[in-house]
Amino acid sequence: MVMTSVDLADYVEVQATGTPQIVVSSNSGFLPNDQRNLAFQAASLLQRTFHVKQGAVINIQKNIPVAAGLGGGSSDAAAVMRALNELWGLQLPLAELAKLSLNVDSDVPYCIFSKTAHVTGLGENVHVLNPPLTPVWVVLAKPNVSVSTPSILRQIDYDSLAHPAIGAILSAIEQGDYQQLVANMGNALEPISVNRYPEIEQIKARMQVYGAQTAIMSGTGPTVFAIFNKQSRAQRVFNSIRGFCSEAYLVRSL
Numbered sequence: 650m651v652m653t654s655v656d657l658a659d660y661v662e663v664q665a666t667g668t669p670q671i672v673v674s675s676n677s678g679f680l681p682n683d684q685r686n687l688a689f690q691a692a693s694l695l696q697r698t699f700h701v702k703q704g705a706v707i708n709i710q711k712n713i714p715v716a717a718g719l720g721g722g723s724s725d726a727a728a729v730m731r732a733l734n735e736l737w738g739l740q741l742p743l744a745e746l747a748k749l750s751l752n753v754d755s756d757v758p759y760c761i762f763s764k765t766a767h768v769t770g771l772g773e774n775v776h777v778l779n780p781p782l783t784p785v786w787v788v789l790a791k792p793n794v795s796v797s798t799p800s801i802l803r804q805i806d807y808d809s810l811a812h813p814a815i816g817a818i819l820s821a822i823e824q825g826d827y828q829q830l831v832a833n834m835g836n837a838l839e840p841i842s843v844n845r846y847p848e849i850e851q852i853k854a855r856m857q858v859y860g861a862q863t864a865i866m867s868g869t870g871p872t873v874f875a876i877f878n879k880q881s882r883a884q885r886v887f888n889s890i891r892g893f894c895s896e897a898y899l900v901r902s903l
Contacts, residue, residue, distance in 0.1 A: 651778075651818050652756075653765040654724075655787050655900040660710040661688070661725055663732035668704050669696065675709040679716070690753050691726035692733055698749065701737050705729075714896055716795035718868030720756045727760030747775055756868075763903070767819060783825045784902050786883035790856065791872040791896040792848035801869040804841050812837050827878045831862045834876075842870035849873060852894060859889040876902075 673682045673689045683689060692705050707729055713721030730750055734741050741749075743761055750757035755772030765782040766775045813835030821829035843850045849866055852873045856864035860882055861875035877883035883899060891897035 650768055651765070651815065651822070652759045652768050653782050654760075654763045654903045655789075656903055657713055657719070657789065657898050657900045659713050659721060659725055659728075661728040661732070662708045662710075663729055663736065664706045665733070665736040666704040666706055669702060670704040671696070671707070672705070673707045673709070675711055677709070677711040677715060680709065680711060687722040687726040687753055687757070688729045691729045691750065691757070694749065694752055695730060695733050695737070695739070699737075699739055701739075703737055705733060705736070714791050714872070716797065717791045717872045718796060718798075718866065718870045719789070719872055720760060720868065723754050723756035724760045724763070726750065726753050726757050727763065730757070730761065748773060765822065765902075767815070778819070778822055780823065780825070782822050782902055783827070783878075785827070786877040786880050787900050787902060788856065788861070788875050788877070788883055788887045788890060789867070789872055789898040789900065790852050790874075790890045790894040792846065792852055792894060793896070794846050794848060794871050796842060796846065796870045798869045801838060801841055801845075805838070810837050831876065834863055834865050836866045836868075838869055839866045842866060846871050852890070855893055856886060856890055859886045861886050 671689055671692045673686050688707050709725055713719050730746055734746055747758040747761040750761055751773045758772050758775050759766055759768050762775055762777055764777045766777045768775050814833045817833040849871050853864040856875050864873050864875045867874050887899040
């Protein structure tokens, strides 16, 4: 797939400590603070792999919705790995850090780089695009449901999976062709999630009624996004959709 980052972000504070204990806290009641937390797993992985005697105190201020298909946990894990790479003096190049991070989650290697990229394999092959994506406005809307990524992935029939035209998307980004990009966007997992959560299709339809040329589910869902090359149109769609969906955001691509 082609992945990109937007400026909806968690704030991750990391401090190195003199004891080997890893402590994670957050302002979210939905986020586990133990071994189930990807940030905890990321710190533990680095510690074990490089026999680090130090520990870390990690505090996560959540702004990215949890279980929303937006990679919030993966981006937090990547932030922790980049921070501890510096704080613990490991001095690993980003490519090596990304390769190791696949052991945490398949989206973490991309998040290590956090630049528009063509990602293949299990997530370990991250080809950063140059030129990058021309900046766009993005409207995000998350219905009031949470999606378990593993439960969606277990339903995939890989023989009948219909991928979007990745080549056309890459060409559109290279040429800065917004119309071609919008025309070829898609998500192979959308039919699976929509079948379980019809709210996704309802938000997609409303976004298009409000003025989005297309609306696509992010990741395994349930968040839906639409991109715009004009702030005024993005603002109109955002103003309309948040009357229907309480968790809506107007952001920029990075």
